[in-house]
Amino acid sequence: MTPESFLQCPSPVAWLHAAANNLETLLIDHANCEKKAAATALSLMMRYVEHPQLMNRLSKLAREELRHFEQVLALLRSRRIAYRHVGASRYAAGLRTLVRGNEPGRLVDLLIVGAIVEARSCERFRALQPFLDAELAGFYRGLEASESRHFTVYLDFARQLGGVTIADRVQAFLALEAQLITSQDEQFRFHSGVPG
Numbered sequence: 171m172t173p174e175s176f177l178q179c180p181s182p183v184a185w186l187h188a189a190a191n192n193l194e195t196l197l198i199d200h201a202n203c204e205k206k207a208a209a210t211a212l213s214l215m216m217r218y219v220e221h222p223q224l225m226n227r228l229s230k231l232a233r234e235e236l237r238h239f240e241q242v243l244a245l246l247r248s249r250r251i252a253y254r255h256v257g258a259s260r261y262a263a264g265l266r267t268l269v270r271g272n273e274p275g276r277l278v279d280l281l282i283v284g285a286i287v288e289a290r291s292c293e294r295f296r297a298l299q300p301f302l303d304a305e306l307a308g309f310y311r312g313l314e315a316s317e318s319r320h321f322t323v324y325l326d327f328a329r330q331l332g333g334v335t336i337a338d339r340v341q342a343f344l345a346l347e348a349q350l351i352t353s354q355d356e357q358f359r360f361h362s363g364v365p366g
Contacts, residue, residue, distance in 0.1 A: 173289035173321060174296075178348040181290075181297045185351075185358075188365040189294075190301040192358050194251050199360040201242040201253060203291065206262070207320075208235035210284060218277055224327050231320060238313060245309060259359035262287060264350045268343055274331060281328035282336070282343050288321035290347065290361060 174180065189196050211232035215225045246253055265286065269279040295314035299307040329336050355363035 171322065173292040173318065176289050176321065176325075176344075177286070177293055178344045179352055181294050182352060182364050184364050185362065186297055186301050188358050189298055193249075193302075193306070195256060195358055196360060197242060197246055197249070197251060198253060198256050199259070201239055201246065202256065202258075203360050204235050204239035204242055207288070207291075208232045208239065211235065214277075214280065214284075221327075221331075227323055227327070231323060234316065234320075238316070241309075241313075245306075256359070257357070259357065259362045260355065261350055261359070261361035261363075265343060265347060268346060278328050278332035278336065279339060279343075281324045281331070282340055285321045285324035285328065285340075286343055286347050287361070288317065288324060290351070292318050292321065294360065 211228040215228045215232070218224060243253060262283070265283045269283065270276050292314050295310040295317070298310050302310065325340075328340075332339065351361075351363055353363045354366045356366045358365055
């Protein structure tokens with residue numbers, strides 16, 4: 171399964187054009203996304219210590235995400251773009267509105283959200299390449315190859331822990347994700363919807 175076959179829709183062309191015209195915000199928010207991905211993996215490791223296999227895999231994933239954060243920072247420096255605070259998009263918070271409050275459903279849902287966020291990131295890494303200069307296109311091609319398995323890590327653990335109930339949960343989250351990606355969005359971010 172590829173990120174594109176897992177997700178319900180591709181990134182809108184209007185978002186891709188906006189990304190090409192907002193490279194500074196794209197790269198700064200991408201750095202933030204890598205940092206948040208590492209933080210998510212660490213948070214799950216800290217909370218769910220009763221799942222040693224999950225902790226071990228998330229530890230490796232967190233290291234990879236931090237390495238990619240460092241790579242984006244280096245790219246920002248080489249382009250003389252100052253790393254600064256930009257507010258989060260509605261995307262991750264929107265997905266988390268469906269997360270159940272009780273265990274084990276909460277963990278399963280958080281893993282599904284992780285899978286979807288990683289899949290969308292990889293889909294965008296690929297979709298962006300024709301819209302970018304050669305250096306950035308090559309950078310995203312490398313990230314796509316490196317991160318393409320991350321979404322299956324989350325999804326496989328969600329399936330292991332959620333059993334037969336996961337299919338409906340995955341579809342509910344994917345439907346919400348497609349809505350967030352294809353609807354109008356007031357701000358441009360790495361995971362934002364159609365520019366308003």
